[in-house]
Amino acid sequence: MRNVPLAEFDHLPAEVLPIATDYPPDYLLVWHEHRRAQFLYAATGTMLVETDEGAWTVPGERAVLIPPRVRHQVRMLDVQTSSLYIEPAAVPWWPGTCRVVEVAPLLRELLLEAAELDADYGDRSRDSALVALILEELATLTEVPLHVALPHEEPFSRLCRGYLAHPDVAVSNTDWARTAAMSERAFTRRFRELTGMSPAAWRAKARLLAAIPLLRHKTVTEVSALLGYASPAAFTYAFGRAFDVAPSSLRR
Structure with a gap:
């Protein structure tokens, strides 16, 4: 799914909703929160993420893990994203605060492929296997300390x-x-x-x-x-x- 609002699909039973978005230069996503955990990957550009607790800078080809129900805003500097919106029960290990992480080449390719999935991908075994592999890869990510406390x-x-x-x-x-x-x-x-x-x-x-x-x-x-x-x-x-x-x- 590309350039579609999460709200239209958040009710679906899929554990993971992949959505890719193209943002205008210097675009500000004002303060908001998600019911699901969010894996926000910057395929290009730089993202500046703020919560009440800190500020994270996310260079291109890195990602930030955003916990569910955490209020945040994001400034997008020439950014194309590949987001994963994940049911919290599917990632019990998800951190309680944001983290910037490295994205390995395998996960990068999986994210690009996942962006082509339909909202009802769960009925297709190949697509379900793709998402399952993504979840396995997410659990192995390495944090990069690109943040300051606020x-x-x-x-x-x-x-x-x-x-x-x-x-x-x-x-x-x-x-x-x-x-x-x-x-x-x-x-x-x-x-x-x-x-x-x-x-x-x-x-x-x-x-x-x-x-x-x-x-x-x-x-x-x-x-x-x-x-x-x-x-x-x-x-x-x-x-x-x-x-x-x-x-x-x-x-x-």
Whole structure:
């Protein structure tokens, strides 16, 4: 099924509903939730996923696992997706929070094939076997740490969401503490309690996440300069240390 709304088919008894969708550039799927678990695969482009708990960046040829009933929004940057909407009982191991995962070549091909299935595929043995194999492959996926936690409290949440939208290397702990009308020491202590990271470390990781969509259209040298790194080598080292992949591997 392609470019069809889930609501038209969610009532069907199929354990897995595969739906592929083509999105306009910079399209925002506003806050919503699904009854089913969602496997959202970016065949092209980059997806920016937010929940109340965190923000995940999903490069092309990766996917994000979204739990059922979790409120989220997604910004689609030149994205074609292949989604699987899965009955929760079929995936009891599904995580309770979003996770970005690598998608191996076999699963990639299975997802492309599944997008051609009709809504009533369950009556055909080959199609049912295809979906069963997809479920087996989903259980073996490797997580990629392409996310930052988002604090629930204000003004911490507002500061973090604003920084994700417009990362600026010039912003300091002093700036954030002043905006929050707190001492820098109290602000840093409470921020660490809410996110598990210092404000400076959080901003550094957020800037690295912001590099991912830029890498599709710009060189490593250009991106490192835009994000305030002293050199491409310094940017590449920081990126690899944070995400265990080279930034050049995401330039597609």
